[in-house]
Amino acid sequence: MATTTPTKSKRAATENAATPLSNEELLRLYKQMVEIRLFEEKCEELYQKGKIGGFMHLYIGQEATGVGTIAARRPDDNIITGYRDHGAALACGMSARVAMAEMMGRVDGCSKGKGGSMHLADINLKFWGGHAIVGAQIALGTGLAWAEQYKKTGAVTLAYFGDGASNIGYFHESLNLAKVWNLPIVYICENNKYGMWTPVEKVSATTSMAHKAVSYDIPSDIADGMDLLDVYAKTQKAIEHCRNGNGPYFLEIVTYRYRGHSMGDQRAYRTAEEIKKWQADDPIGKFEDVLLKAGIDPTAIDAVDDEVKAMIEDAVAFADASPFPALDEIYTDITIE
Amino acid sequence: MTTLTIAKTIATALAEEMERDRNIVVLGEEVAAFGGTYGATQGLLDRFGPDRVKDTPISEGIIAGAAVGAAMNGLRPVAEIMGINFAFLAMDMIVNHAAKVHSMFGGQFRCPMVLRTTSGGGRQLGSTHSQTVEHLYAHFPGLKVVSPSNARDMKGLLKAAIRTDDPVMFVEQATMYSEKGDVPDDVDFLLPIGKSEVKREGRHCTVVAYSKMVGVSLKAAAELAKDGIECTVIDLRTLRPLDMDPIVDSFKQTNHCVTVEESWAMYGVGAEVAARLYETCLDYVDAPIKRVATKDVPLAYSGPLERYALPSVDDVVKAVRETVN
Numbered sequence: 001m002a003t004t005t006p007t008k009s010k011r012a013a014t015e016n017a018a019t020p021l022s023n024e025e026l027l028r029l030y031k032q033m034v035e036i037r038l039f040e041e042k043c044e045e046l047y048q049k050g051k052i053g054g055f056m057h058l059y060i061g062q063e064a065t066g067v068g069t070i071a072a073r074r075p076d077d078n079i080i081t082g083y084r085d086h087g088a089a090l091a092c093g094m095s096a097r098v099a100m101a102e103m104m105g106r107v108d109g110c111s112k113g114k115g116g117s118m119h120l121a122d123i124n125l126k127f128w129g130g131h132a133i134v135g136a137q138i139a140l141g142t143g144l145a146w147a148e149q150y151k152k153t154g155a156v157t158l159a160y161f162g163d164g165a166s167n168i169g170y171f172h173e174s175l176n177l178a179k180v181w182n183l184p185i186v187y188i189c190e191n192n193k194y195g196m197w198t199p200v201e202k203v204s205a206t207t208s209m210a211h212k213a214v215s216y217d218i219p220s221d222i223a224d225g226m227d228l229l230d231v232y233a234k235t236q237k238a239i240e241h242c243r244n245g246n247g248p249y250f251l252e253i254v255t256y257r258y259r260g261h262s263m264g265d266q267r268a269y270r271t272a273e274e275i276k277k278w279q280a281d282d283p284i285g286k287f288e289d290v291l292l293k294a295g296i297d298p299t300a301i302d303a304v305d306d307e308v309k310a311m312i313e314d315a316v317a318f319a320d321a322s323p324f325p326a327l328d329e330i331y332t333d334i335t336i337e
Numbered sequence: 338m339t340t341l342t343i344a345k346t347i348a349t350a351l352a353e354e355m356e357r358d359r360n361i362v363v364l365g366e367e368v369a370a371f372g373g374t375y376g377a378t379q380g381l382l383d384r385f386g387p388d389r390v391k392d393t394p395i396s397e398g399i400i401a402g403a404a405v406g407a408a409m410n411g412l413r414p415v416a417e418i419m420g421i422n423f424a425f426l427a428m429d430m431i432v433n434h435a436a437k438v439h440s441m442f443g444g445q446f447r448c449p450m451v452l453r454t455t456s457g458g459g460r461q462l463g464s465t466h467s468q469t470v471e472h473l474y475a476h477f478p479g480l481k482v483v484s485p486s487n488a489r490d491m492k493g494l495l496k497a498a499i500r501t502d503d504p505v506m507f508v509e510q511a512t513m514y515s516e517k518g519d520v521p522d523d524v525d526f527l528l529p530i531g532k533s534e535v536k537r538e539g540r541h542c543t544v545v546a547y548s549k550m551v552g553v554s555l556k557a558a559a560e561l562a563k564d565g566i567e568c569t570v571i572d573l574r575t576l577r578p579l580d581m582d583p584i585v586d587s588f589k590q591t592n593h594c595v596t597v598e599e600s601w602a603m604y605g606v607g608a609e610v611a612a613r614l615y616e617t618c619l620d621y622v623d624a625p626i627k628r629v630a631t632k633d634v635p636l637a638y639s640g641p642l643e644r645y646a647l648p649s650v651d652d653v654v655k656a657v658r659e660t661v662n
Contacts, residue, residue, distance in 0.1 A: 078410070112443030123445040128409065130442075133433050139399050140434065143406015150362065150388060150412060169426075173399035180394065333444035334478050336502040337530075 019229055023296050027304060029071055029228060030291055033063040033284050034308045036087045039096055040259075042312050043086065043103055043117075047263050051320075052103045055132075056117040059087035061258035064283035065190050066091040068223075068231030069158060069253070072239055076126060076153065080141040081160035083118035083132040084190075084257075088160065092127040094120065096315035106322035113325045114333075126155075135170035137161060138187065142174040145185035145248075156242040157185045158235075164195025166209055175216040178248040186238045187213070189252045190225065196261045197269040213250035225255025226281045229290065255283075339522055344514040346488045347377040347453075350495045351415060353524045355385050358413060361499060364391040365400060365417030365453075374419050375455065375514045401427035401452060405435050408450035408504070415499060418454040421508060422468050427452075435504040436479030448504045451495070455511035456484070457549060457599055458647055464635035467643070469600040471508040472609075475576035481530055482576040484508040486551035488518030490574060493528030501530060510549040510599075531578035535587070539567025542657050543587040545610050546597040547573035550629075550648065554597050557653035566661055576606060581613050588614055592623035595656045597648060602630035627656040 019026065040058045047056055059066065066087035070079060081088045089099050094110060102109025103117055110122050121129035128144060131137040141159025148155040165171055166189060178185050189209040193200055201207050210220040219241065223234040231253055238249040256278040260267070291301055341349065355361045363381055365373075369392040372379035382390040393400050397418055404416040418424045424431070431452060438446040458467035475482040481503055485491045491509070498505040536551060537558055546554040551572045558568040569587040573579065588594055594614060596607030607628035614626060632646040 110443070111441065111445065114443050115441050119441050121442045121445055123442075128446070129438075131434070133429055136402070136429065136434055139402025139430060140406040140409070142399060143403040143408070144410045145406075146403050147407040147410035147412045150407070169398050170402060173394070173396040174402065176394055177396065177399045177403060181391070333440045335481070336439065336447060 019290060019294060020233070023294055026291050026294055027296060027300065029067050030284070030287055030301065031304045031308060032067045032091055033228070033287060034305060035096060035311065036063045036066065036090050037284060038308055038312045039090060039099070039315070040086060042316060044259070044263070046103070046316070052117065053105065054116050054118070055083070056263045057084040057261065058257070058259040059084055061278065061283070062190060062192060062225065062255045063087060064228040064231055064287065065225045065253045065255050068228040069188060069235040072232050072235035073158060074155065076155045077239065078126050078128055078141070078144045078148070078155060078157040080128040080137045080144060080157065081130065082134065082137050082162060082165065083130070084162070085118065085120050085130040089120040089122070089127060089130070092122065092125040094122050094125060094127065096311055097318040100315040100319040101322045104319045105324060106319055107325045108318070108322040112329065135161060135165040135168035138165060138174045139170040141185060142178050142183060145178065145183040146181065149181070149183055154243060155184070156239050158188055159185060160188045160190055162195065163189060163191040163193065163200045163204065163209055166212055167204055175213065175218060175248070175250070179216045179218055182245070182247040184242040184245070185248045186235070186242055187218075187248060187250045189250070190255055191252055192255050192257045194257070194261065194269070197265070197267045199269070209252040210250060218248050218250045220250035220252065222252045222254060225253040226278070226283045226286060228283060228287050338519045340517050341488055341520045342515050342517050343488050343491055343509070344376040344379070346491045346518070346520050347495060347509070348372075348379045348381065349520075350492045351378060351381060352384060354496055354499045355381065355389065357524070360411060361413045361415060362389045362391065362407070363415050363417070364393050364404065366393055366395055366419055368392060368417050373417065375511070377453070377509070377514065378417065397423050397426035398430060401430035401435070404450045404452065405430055405438065405448055408448045409438060409446045413449045413499060415451045415453060418452060420466060420511070421454045421456040421470055422466055424452070424454050431474065431480070431506065432477045436477045440479055447502050449502045451498045451505045451507050453507045453509065456508045457510040457512060458631070458636045458643060459512045461638055461640055461643060463638045467636040469598070469631065471506060472576060472600055472606050474506045475606075479504070480577060481505040482508065483530060483574065484510070484548040484576060485574055486548050486572050488516065488520050490528060492520050493526050494530065494574065497527045497530050500527070505530070508548070513549055528574070531575050531580050533580040533583050534572045534574060535569060535583050536572050537568065537570040539569050539591070541566050541591055541661050542568045542593040542595060543584060543591045544568045544570045544595050544597060544653065544657065545573065545584055545607070546570065547576065547606070548599065550597040550599055553648065553650055554653055556650045557657065560650065560654050561657055566657060568657060573606070579609065581610070584610060584614070585618060588618050589621050592621050593660045594626045595629060595653065595660055596626065597629045597653055599631055599648060601633055602628045603633065605630060624660050627660050629653050629656045
C-alpha cells in the first residue's frame with residue numbers, strides 16, 4: 001500500500017501459511033488496518049493545518065493490536081480504551097466519517113463534537129470510549145464487566161491501556177477486584193514501550209506487564225503486536241477463558257508507536273534506528289504477506305488500498321461539510337433530569 | 338408513619354428500592370456481611386443475596402469506578418464510601434467520570450448511580466477523618482449533591498436519588514445516624530432533588546443551613562425567639578442544584594441573612610448563597626450577610642479543641658444578633 005509510513009515487510013513470503021480466517025475475512029482485517037493507518041495520517045495532516053485541535057495521539061504502528069483483538073470479539077462484547085482511541089473506534093465499526101467529524105469538533109461527530117480525539121465512543125457498537133484520564137478506563141471497564149456478570153449476558157469486556165497506566169492505582173485496584181469478583185474481563189496492555197516520553201524500564205518495577213497480573217493470580221499471555229494473527233489467536237483464547245466463567249485474563253501485546261506520544265512530540269527520547277527496526281516489522285506489511293501466502297490476488301489488495309484512500313477523502317469532505325454545533329449545545333446533556 | 342433512626346431509615350429506603358427494581362445493587366466496604374459501618378445497609382444481604390449486596394476491598398477508586406462503569410452499562414449501583422475524607426481517593430472517578438460521561442460523549446451514556454458517604458466532625462477522629470467537604474463536589478456540573486437534615490428527608494431524597502438517571506453524591510452526617518424521626522411508610526415517598534424547605538418562619542433574619550446545621554440553626558432560632566428575634570430557617574437539602582427561591586423570598590422580608598455550614602467558610606456554601614443574594618437582592622440588604630462555619634483550621638483530636646472549632650448554637654445566636662443589630 002502507498003502511505004507515508006513504510007509498511008512492506010522485508011521478509012519473503014513462504015508457502016503453506018495456514019490461518020484460521022477465510023480469505024474474505026483476511027482482506028476485511030487488512031482493510032481495517034489500512035483504514036486506521038490512512039485515517040491517522042490524514043489526522044496528522046489536518047492537525048498541522050489547524051483543522052483538528054486539542055491533544056491527539058496516533059495509533060500508527062499499533063494497528064494489528066486494535067484490529068486483531070476486536071476481530072476476536074462477539075458483537076456484544078464491550079470495548080473500552082484510553083486516549084489513543086482512533087484505532088479501536090474504527091475497528092469497532094465506527095465510520096471514518098463520524099470519527100473524522102468528531103476529530104474536527106463537528107455536530108455529526110460520534111459525541112456531537114463534545115469529546116474530540118480522545119473521547120470517541122459509540123454505545124451502539126459497544127465501544128465505550130475513549131477515556132483520557134490514564135487508567136480510568138481500566139476501572140470503568142471493570143464496572144462494565146460487573147454489569148454483564150450480573151445480567152448473565154455472557155458478554156466479555158476488553159479493557160485497553162498502555163504500559164504507562166500499569167503504574168496507576170486504578171490498574172491495581174481493578175485487577176484485584178476483578179479477580180475477587182471473578183469478572184469476565186480481558187485486561188489488554190498495549191505495551192508500546194513508552195509512557196509519554198519515558199521508557200518503560202525507567203518507571204516500572206518490571207518491564208513485563210504480564211508479570212504484574214501474576215500477583216493478582218490472573219492468568220496471562222503475551223502477544224506479538226506486529227503480528228495480527230498472533231494477536232487474534234491469543235485474544236480468542238482470552239475471551240473464551242472469560243466467557244466460560246473463569247474470571248479475568250491479562251493479555252500483554254508488545255507493540256510500538258511510530259509517532260510520538262501526541263502531536264507536536266519532537267523530543268529526542270528514542271533513536272531513528274529504533275523506530276526503523278520496528279517499522280521493518282510493520283504490522284500491515286507483515287499482514288500483506290499473510291494475504292499473499294493465503295493466495296489473495298495482489299490486485300485485490302491494491303483495490304482495497306484504493307478503496308480506503310477514497311473512503312478517507314470522503315470522510316474529510318463529510319466532516320468539513322458538517323457544521324460546528326450551535327452555541328446553545330453547551331447547555332444540553334449536562335444532566336438528564 | 339413510623340419512628341426510625343436515620344440508619345434504619347436508609348436501610349429501609351434501600352430495601353424498598355431494591356424490591357422495586359432488580360437493577361439496583363449495593364457495594365462498598367463492610368456493606369454486606371456486617372450491614373455497613375454505620376448500620377445503614379443492615380439486613381440487605383440476607384434479603385437480596387450476595388449478587389446484589391457486595392463487600393469490596395478497601396479500594397475507593399474501584400468502588401466508584403465499578404459503580405460508574407456498571408451504571409453506564411444498565412445497573413443502578415448505590416455505592417457506599419465510608420467517609421467523605423476517603424472519597425478523595427475516588428474523586429477522579431466522581432468528578433471526571435460520573436459527572437462527565439453523559440455530556441462528554443454527547444449524551445450517549447448515562448450514569449444513574451448514587452454514592453453514599455458520611456461527612457462531618459465531632460467524633461474526636463483528628464483532622465483527616467472529620468472534614469465536611471460536600472461543597473467541593475457541588476462545584477461540578479453534571480453531579481447532584483444531596484445532604485438531608487432528618488430521617489424523613491433521608492427517605493424521600495435517597496429514593497429520589499436512586500430513581501434519577503443522574504449521578505448523585507448523597508452525604509449523611511456521621512453523628513446523626515442514631516437520631517430518630519417520623520418517616521412516612523409509603524414506599525413511593527419521594528422528595529424532589531433541588532428543593533429547599535422552610536423549616537421555621539420569622540421576620541427578622543433568614544438563616545440558611547443544611548444537614549446537621551439545620552438542627553443547630555433551629556435550636557438557635559428557638560433561643561433567639563425568647564428575645565423577640567424571629568428567624569426563618571431554610572434547609573437547603575440539596576447543594577446542587579441549589580434552590581434559592583425560598584431564600585430570596587424570605588430575604589426580601591427579613592433583609593438579613595446568616596448562613597450556617599459545618600465546612601470551612603472559604604469558598605463554601607455560605608459564600609455561594611451570599612453571593613447570589615448580593616447579585617439579586619442588593620436593594621434588600623440591610624446588613625452584611627454573615628457566615629457561621631468551622632474555624633479555618635484542621636480539626637484537632639482533643640474534645641474541647643474540636644468543639645471550639647465546630648459551629649455551635651451559640652455561634653449562630655451570636656451571628657444573628659450581630660446581623661440584626
